[in-house]
Amino acid sequence: MLDTLAPPEKPAKSPEPGRAIARQAIVDASRSVFGYELFDRSLATQPHTASTDAQLLFNVLSLAENDSLAASKTLFVNCTHDTLAGGHLDLVAPQRLVLEVPPLARAQADQIGDRLPALQVIHRRGFRMAFDYTALTKDYERWLPLASFIKLDLSVLSPSVLGRLVKFARSHSDAKLVAEKVESHAQYEMAAELGIGLYQGYWFAKPVVVSGQTIRPAQANVLLLINLVRQQASTSEIEAVLKHDPSLSYNLLRFINSAGFGLQAEITSFKHAVMLLGLNRLFKWAVLLMTTSQRVDAPSAIGSTAVVRGRLMELLATELLPPQECDNAFVVGVFSLLNAMLGMPMQPALANVALPTQVTDALLHRTGVLAPFLELTEACETGDDAAFARAATTLGLTSQQINWAHLQALSWAETIGN
Numbered sequence: 001m002l003d004t005l006a007p008p009e010k011p012a013k014s015p016e017p018g019r020a021i022a023r024q025a026i027v028d029a030s031r032s033v034f035g036y037e038l039f040d041r042s043l044a045t046q047p048h049t050a051s052t053d054a055q056l057l058f059n060v061l062s063l064a065e066n067d068s069l070a071a072s073k074t075l076f077v078n079c080t081h082d083t084l085a086g087g088h089l090d091l092v093a094p095q096r097l098v099l100e101v102p103p104l105a106r107a108q109a110d111q112i113g114d115r116l117p118a119l120q121v122i123h124r125r126g127f128r129m130a131f132d133y134t135a136l137t138k139d140y141e142r143w144l145p146l147a148s149f150i151k152l153d154l155s156v157l158s159p160s161v162l163g164r165l166v167k168f169a170r171s172h173s174d175a176k177l178v179a180e181k182v183e184s185h186a187q188y189e190m191a192a193e194l195g196i197g198l199y200q201g202y203w204f205a206k207p208v209v210v211s212g213q214t215i216r217p218a219q220a221n222v223l224l225l226i227n228l229v230r231q232q233a234s235t236s237e238i239e240a241v242l243k244h245d246p247s248l249s250y251n252l253l254r255f256i257n258s259a260g261f262g263l264q265a266e267i268t269s270f271k272h273a274v275m276l277l278g279l280n281r282l283f284k285w286a287v288l289l290m291t292t293s294q295r296v297d298a299p300s301a302i303g304s305t306a307v308v309r310g311r312l313m314e315l316l317a318t319e320l321l322p323p324q325e326c327d328n329a330f331v332v333g334v335f336s337l338l339n340a341m342l343g344m345p346m347q348p349a350l351a352n353v354a355l356p357t358q359v360t361d362a363l364l365h366r367t368g369v370l371a372p373f374l375e376l377t378e379a380c381e382t383g384d385d386a387a388f389a390r391a392a393t394t395l396g397l398t399s400q401q402i403n404w405a406h407l408q409a410l411s412w413a414e415t416i417g418n
Contacts, residue, residue, distance in 0.1 A: 020399040020402055021038055021039070021040065021056065021060070021380075022040075022041040022379075022380055022383065022388075023037065023039075023380060024037045024202070024382075025200070025204075025301055025304075026074070026076065026198055026199070026200045027198065027200075027204060028197065028198055028199075029198075031204060031299030031300055031301055032299075032304070033300075033304045034073070035074030035075060035098075036074075036075055036076065037075075037076040037100070038060060038076070040056045041388060057077065057088055057089075060077075060407065069410050072414045074098055075096060075097050075098065076097075076098045077097055077100065079101060081101070084101075084119070085118060089125075094125055094126035094127040094128075095126065097127065097128075098127075098149060099127055099129050099130070100129075100130045100131075100151070101129050101131055102132070103131070103132060103134040103135075103140065112139055112140060112142075112143070113142065119146050120146065123146045128149070129148055129149075130149035130150070130151055131144075131147050131149075131150055131151070132150070132151050132152075133153065135150055135175075136150065136169055136173075144172065144173050145173070147173055147175040148175055148176065149178055150169055150173065150178065152180065153181050154183075154187050159190060162191075162194065163194055166195060176197055176198055177195075177196045177197060177198065178196070178198040178200055180200040181201055182199045182200060182203045184203055184206075185206075187203065188203050188204075202305075202382070204301045204305075205301075205340055205381075215342060215352060216293070218248070219293045221244070222289045222290050224241055225238065225241050225242070225289065226286045226287060226289075226353050227354045228241065229279050229282050229286045230353075230355070231354060235271060235274055239270055248289065249270065251289055251292050252270070252289060253267060253270075255288050256273055258415055283331075284327055287330070287331050287334050288307065288310070288416070290306075290341060291303035291307055291341070293341075302337050302340050302341055303341070305381070306333070306336070306341070307334065307413040308409050308413045309334065309336055309337070310330045310331070311330065311333070311408070311409040311412045311413060312377050312406060312409035313330060313332055313333035313370075313373050314326050314327070314329050315408055316373050316395070317370075319395075319401060320395060320397075321369065328358055329370055331356075332359050332363060332373070332374055336377075336378070338363075346364060347364060362374050372394045373395065375387055375390070376388065376395065376397075376402070380402070
């Protein structure tokens, strides 16, 4: 039997807690994931230095399984001005990263011009740079031509000021504009109306409950397939559902034959898949299908995030739980966004699918053996350092183990369905 989801060799446990990587998605105008900002969550309590920047970059380069993440997504990393002269930037191809360069402190305003030559060297080397909205002010006008991205913080900019900044940026720069701290759908719509093309935050993962929302036929067929596979139905019963919905069959085989599953030979039919993999393994593939059948008006970033959550939870669980529970962990991760996919509260959403008790306990009540894995997985996407520390301590996992699983999950998600 092929073990198509066996995780790659894991690093040894580190005796030190290390530096934990967090991420936040940056979504484009089509509401697909454009890239990720990767940041060191320990900087909430420790100073941000060239050394911490080098450590973050080392973690990203050494723990990522392959180049699939950097090849398909733009990675934003924070840096200090001292970082720009650091030798660790020689370790990475410039096109892989965007360096987020901060403004100088007020006391250093007289050094703005002095910093320009170092920024120009980085620009000539091919690195893209992101500045915050201060790059649009007169003091920083000499930095502006070097900007590939300008980030506009919606938590501090009023709508009127934001509108003026966007208008100025469009007429004085070719930089792409990123609205950050987007916490609601209303903020997203305001930024989109102004013509901002990129949005940072997890507003898209918050369920928008639509009054009278019903499950669409495509979603109903996926849920039926999940239920049949979960109940170990006969192959003929499951094939009948797939024949009724050819796109479902196509997407299932597309997932199974994705590079992320590492099969040596292409699977050409459902019967072939059952013969090689068995229904227990196919349950996971069926769950993945839900990420492709969400509401038409739902951001595709929901599906991408669900895939990352599922794989991350699975990899974290391999450290501590038996194989069957690792499969359940994958389901919890993917279905943690089922309410956003279906546009309805979690309880009625889960009522449509037969799931193990430990899965529903984690999703509905945040209890049971899988609950701390879900808390940790969600904390990897946010600045909630308390939740991250609480879950990591409960599970006894080091930052090195979590970073490894986190970056592997991001890379793996890029290989699914491509």
